[in-house]
Amino acid sequence: MLSPAQLEILNTSKQTALSANPDRLEEIAQRTKADSLSDDELLAFLQICNTLYRSGEPLIPDKAYDSVFLAELEKRHPEHPYLHSVEAEKAFSGKTVALPQRMLSTEKAYSKESIQKWLTHIEKAATELGIAPETLIFRATPKLDGFAAYDDGKILYTRGDGRKGTDITRVFERGMIVGGSGKRGLGAGEIVVNQSYFNTHLADTFENARNFQASVIKEKELEPHALEAIQNHAAVFFPFCELPDWQGSSAELTTNFEAIVAKIHTLVDYDVDGVIFEVTDERIKQYLGATRHHHRWQIAYKSNAETAQVKVLQVTPQTSRSGRVNPVAELEPTRLSGALISRATAHHYGMVKEQGIGAGTLIELTRSGMVIPKIERVITPQTPQIPEHCSSCGSNLVWDGDYLYCLNTSQCPAQIENTIEHFFRTLANNDGFGGKTIEKLHANGVNSVYAIYMLTLDQLIYMGFRSQDGKNQIAKNLLDQLERSRIEAIEDWRFLGAFGIWRMGLGNCERLLQHHRLLDIFNLTVEDIILIEGFAEKTSAAVVESLAMIKDEFMKIYRLGFNLIQTPLISGQQELTSPIAGLTIVFTGTMVHGKRDDMIKEAKRLGAKVGSSVTGKTDLLVTGTDVGVTKLNAAKENGIRVISEEEYKALLG
Template identity: 75%
Template sequence: MLNSVQLKILHDSEPDTILSPDLIGQIAAQADASKLTDEQLLEFLKICNVLYRGGEPLISDYLYDSVFLAELRRRHPHHPYLETVEPEKAFVGKTVALPEKMLSTDKAYKPDEINRWLTRIEKAADEINVDPSELMFRVTPKLDGYAAYDDGKILYTRGDGRKGTDISRVFERGLIVGGNGQRGQGAGEIVVGQNYFNTYLADYFENARNFQASIIREKELEPHALEAIRNHAAIFYPFSQLPGRHVSAAEIRADFPNIVEEVRSMVDYDVDGVIFEVTHDAVKKHMGATRHHHRWQIAYKNNIETATVKVLRVTPQTSRSGRVNPVAELEPTRLSGAMISRATAHHYGMVKGQGIGAGTIIELTRSGLVIPKIERVITPQSPQIPDRCPSCGSELVWDSDYLYCLNTTQCPAQIENTIEHFFRTLANVDGFGLKTIEKLHAAGVNSVYAVYQLDMEQLQKMGFGDKTAQNLLDQLQRSRNEAIEDWRFLGAFGIYRMGLGNCERLLQHYHLTDIFKLTVEDITAIEGFAEKTAVAVVECLKKVEHDFMQIYQLGFNLIQTPLISEQQQTSSPVSGKTIVFTGTMQHGKRDDMKKEAKRLGAKVADSVTGKTDYLVTGAEVGAAKINAAMQKGVRVISEEEYLSLLSG
């Protein structure tokens, strides 16, 4: 079955489809194109493309290519649909001609297909008297993002390959350019870091493509999406800037699996394969292009492992925010080298809409180390939707596709996850994992403040050994003594819509103890805070103020975020500069140097871009990193030169 978002995308894009929503879901579940009429097959391909471009894919790329597109190619090898770029839904804005055509890429799923492509390249080289043995091929990661084109003034969606939509607003929202950071480098993709997505966005977006589409489509971004942009986790990556390898055809044939694996792992973005392209300009010109793709380029796509699995049950789990998340317990199945017994069903709207319950047969996918994903439901069953919180028994309420427990003060799961979140976010304390916290809570400890009131005798009575109890007390003391940023301390309280980036942004304008007096107007006056976010923040601050002040007064060693008004008055030589620290520092910890640089008004980044002012190098830094920075025009200075700069 299609979810509500997919139905809306179809209604907006394909209102006159001949296929009913039920039939669309049935075709997707059966994954069999042989029984479809030509008209149904073509319509289904168009629907799959619309949903994919809209960030709500119906089936996997592999099924689209190997089952449905392959069936159309078998029946009608020269069908116009096969010779044109699959169009994407236009976003808000005027459709304009692209500066140059953005074609699709021909695809291969088997090494033999790549070998045949290499043979065609070599034959073309012979035809124009170029020695095939001298040809070189560039191999780059195939980003699974949102294709766009940047001419330096406008960022366009790919559209139909010839006309796209102006989405330059994403740069105005703070999106940066990957690689050397320069605008105007042509075609690329909007992507988001895998680790960042899994850590900070997976609870709010079903997949990375859904997120990527949202930052283009939405008039007002969700705070989580805006924060990802401002944290430079989401970027526009020009294809010309992608890392890769230059290899010969002989090397590709001899070491194909290793080359593919090495190149795929070069970036921390969703990658669904690698791109091979010949670099010889005359050969490229001779081979030319179809209306659909360049003949001198091909993508080797991951043949993602899939398995048909039976769901044993769907288990509800209550999170820190009170959201009840469904976890599908599966018959143990080996997939991509790992034994899989659980998979996320994302939310109960999906469980309800697609019929995921005991006995449901699903198609499970997993590529590399990616979290197992329910690709599609093959045989639905009646879902079991909980009406009570599995942790405290309180009645659950629906909010869109999600179920929530509103018993925030007494729900064990919310209490335990809140305490665990506090210590995990502080990141300067060990020993307070979920199992320890569950044991503390079972003994009556129900708040972070109560944890800090514990003594040796109490811990011993709870069943902790002398050594463990002393270690926990030492770690609590450490958490107060060891210096941490005030924005990290604020972030540990889990205030709604206040990730670490927004916490730091807020404290650049107001001191930590003053934020509880702020009004909605005060917060909306800060760049990046929409009114909806400000209302939620003010309301949540009122709820946590008592707990916050109790814990704050225990005495933590907090590093104050410099106020922007004070930064503007400082005479620091690094004020306003963007600095990256790398290598092992001799005069102190790298984290301490970062904190000091921020105090002096500098912007500290983790990776070098064209906007970086200084790369400060300690010991054991590779020459490649230094050379890459110098190529981008970044000044490289040693740790000693940096310290001299500060003292001078």
């Protein structure tokens, strides 16, 4: 059954007879052969599958697309233009411009045998060139499942159709950084989002990372979650040449193939849907060249996406700190891609209701490599399991769009425990206050962050925080960590973010405190907040309401005396006397006297704005060692002052 998101994409894309017939689309998608399809229908199906995949809503697994439908087109018409064209990425508004270098697709393989054939082909080319095959070095890197782009140092382009793309340099102006060394101008790469960040902050809103990645590129004003991900450096542009890798000979690759593939999947904290293999010898690259579709010296190995038909035992509701109730499908234990799977997210209760997910529902579950298992489709729907009451506190649930909410924010155990855990996790300057500890505290009547700070050693010992030998070290450690959380310096915007204000991630917290002091924000009106860039009317109203709700608890905790670093005010609201106050600074290269992140933090504290790329608005470029020429050339072209790290330190006195 096509999802509402897939139907919406089809409705807004170029209409064809097939895209207007969802029942026929579903029937074709379930096939294991494509020989009965007409040429027109086969091509239309391939194009629809590509559109849905690029939009983050794939209709069929990659292997089915390649080995069933694409293979059928190649068998019938080996020279068909579709086979030799680069699958177009989702289009964005704006004039298309020629890419500095063609961005081709990558040939795919789904078995070790296919990789071995490719290696034989490479070694044959080496022999023809008089190069000893045993001297060849091969490189393996993660195949990022992101949004392809190209950075020439001045412009960041979408891949488009491989020849022309759209200028999306705006993402750097919004604060997006470059992964790896942080240097611009390193060519092809992908815009990706940190997997851990996505699971913690975005999974409730987006079904997968690909859905989210496109949202950070759009031309119009970004939603708060997208801007926060960029400002928290969770969404980055990662050049392929900077990716961590494995390198070795053909013999080593063949002998240790499975271990190498497994290792590559763990090298980055981004979505990875395969491994890219390439030969490193430039002579062979030039000799083999490329087809109109892919480079012959490179290949992508994608682990077979294992699929299984699994029966749902029940759907379990889980209440988050925001009160949103998320459905988790409990499954008959099934082994997929080497892991025993017994649970899968159903995303939201709108999906549960519409697709009939309940006890006895037969679903198709897919998992490839390290990817989180996904409900691909519902095969046999049953009566959906829709809760009427919160499983944690028993309160009535209410619908808001596709989502169910528990509104008992002050007494719901799940919301209380998740809220406390969020506070300590966001402060990030303490240890010991994970889910198990907080659950135990709450079971003993501790139901707020303030109450935790009021605990004594005797109370913790009475609650059972002691080691098996009867010593009280666990309780003492918890008190030490509470003391540490107050003494260690943290930014005031991080402290504010720890309270979990709706629509106020760390990026919005910092932006708010760039315009108003921490204790003044509780007196702000909707009109005051709307004046700040990035705050729309709906968000501003929600912030004012949320601040009023947390004010009492906030003030009690604030008065405990935390070591807060004040965010410098901008727009003339504070008389800043530091030599860099009001300047826009870019740091580049490897710093010798300190970490770049610490220097950025210090510069902000002293009233400077810090950018990631050199533009006409940059005032100062601070250089360390191993500096690339891109930023230096941009600084020269714009007449920007360039100083060394030592000169910068001297400037600050």
